[in-house]
Each structure stands twice: as structure tokens, then as C-alpha cells.
Amino acid sequence: MTQTECKVIRASDINPRFKYEIKLHGAEKLMRCFQCGTCTSDCPIARYSESYRPRQIIRMAQLGLEDRILDSDTLWLCASCFTCTDRCPQGVEVASVIRVLRNLAAEKGHIPQVFKEQFSSILESGYAYKIPELRVKRRETLGLPPLPKGNPESIRKTLRGLKPEKLFEKSGGD
Ligand code: SF4
Numbered sequence: 188m189t190q191t192e193c194k195v196i197r198a199s200d201i202n203p204r205f206k207y208e209i210k211l212h213g214a215e216k217l218m219r220c221f222q223c224g225t226c227t228s229d230c231p232i233a234r235y236s237e238s239y240r241p242r243q244i245i246r247m248a249q250l251g252l253e254d255r256i257l258d259s260d261t262l263w264l265c266a267s268c269f270t271c272t273d274r275c276p277q278g279v280e281v282a283s284v285i286r287v288l289r290n291l292a293a294e295k296g297h298i299p300q301v302f303k304e305q306f307s308s309i310l311e312s313g314y315a316y317k318i319p320e321l322r323v324k325r326r327e328t329l330g331l332p333p334l335p336k337g338n339p340e341s342i343r344k345t346l347r348g349l350k351p352e353k354l355f356e357k358s359g360g361d
């Protein structure tokens with residue numbers, strides 16, 4: 188479901204504790220939002236997406252529509268540019284709210300497949316994407332220096348305490 192689709196809100200859809208959970212994770216100013224729409228009008232992603240609207244995400248978070256937000260792939264479109272945070276007249280840290288929501292979604296195992304693949308690739312090779320052999324050869328032909336070797340071991344060490352593999356277990360590969 189996209190965020191712009193109209194859907195009836197039932198009492199059972201609302202988790203009244205959700206806003207407190209978000210605030211506890213560092214997005215204290217969530218409730219200051221008065222829905223002016225500045226964040227959406229200045230967001231570079233909203234300009235090119237019909238479904239991505241930071242103002243809606245903030246409102247849904249205020250209302251406690253936990254599952255609707257955390258299950259939505261559009262949450263992951265944010266480029267973390269912080270324009271919304273800089274421009275919000277109410278001082279709402281919109282980008283931080285979205286970061287918190289993504290972390291909560293990840294905890295529940297809701298991570299889009301493309302990010303899982305990138306993550307696996309980083310753990311495996313140190314690169315977010317597998318570099319095709321053809322491209323490596325083309326560099327040689329053009330006399331370009333070889334690409335630096337990735338250091339997946341160091342990345343794995345950095346992430347050791349986070350147990351990233353748990354995220355994949357929970358998601359069930361969706
Ligand atoms: S700019 Fe701030 S106050 Fe306006 S809708 Fe976005 S979060 Fe709410």
C-alpha cells in the first residue's frame with residue numbers, strides 16, 4: 188500500500204503508545220508538527236515520487252498507525268538529506284523521525300529486498316554492489332588503476348555487536 192491511498196482508520200489500527208516509543212528513540216519533537224506541508228514541498232524525493240510524503244509519515248506516526256508505517260516500503264525512499272529538518276518551522280526533526288521509524292521497521296524484519304541484497308554484498312565483498320568482471324576488465328583495457336579491495340572483515344567486526352544476520356532471520360526473505 189502507498190501512503191497516499193485512502194484507507195479507513197479503525198481503532199484497532201492505532202497504537203497509542205507508538206508516539207512515545209518514537210520519542211524515546213530520539214525524535215522528541217514529533218508532536219510539534221502542525222501539518223503545514225513544508226517538509227513535503229521541499230523534499231527532493233517527494234518531488235519525483237507519487238507516494239512518498241514526509242508530512243503524511245509524521246501524521247501517521249502522531250496517530251499511532253504503527254503497522255501501516257512500518258510495513259510500507261516508501262519509508263525507505265528517504266535520502267536522509269535533512270532538508271525537511273532544516274526547513275520545518277516547528278523544529279520537528281523529520282529526517283530523524285524517519286530514521287527511528289526505519290530502525291523500528293528493521294527490528295520487526297521489514298526491510299526491502301534491495302537493501303538486504305546490498306547489505307549482504309557489503310558483508311561479502313565490502314561493496315554495496317557486486318562489481319561485474321566485465322567492468323574490472325574494461326578498467327584494465329582503459330589503463331585505469333584497479334579498484335581498491337573491499338574490507339568486509341573490518342565491516343563485520345564493526346557490526347559484530349549488532350548481529351545483523353538476525354534482521355534477515357526475522358524477515359523471512361520477503
Ligand atoms: S514542515 Fe514540520 S510542521 Fe510542517 S508538516 Fe513537516 S514536520 Fe510538520
Ligand code: SF4
Binds near residue numbers: 264
Ligand atoms: S531527509 Fe528524507 S524526507 Fe527529509 S527532505 Fe530529505 S529525502 Fe525528504
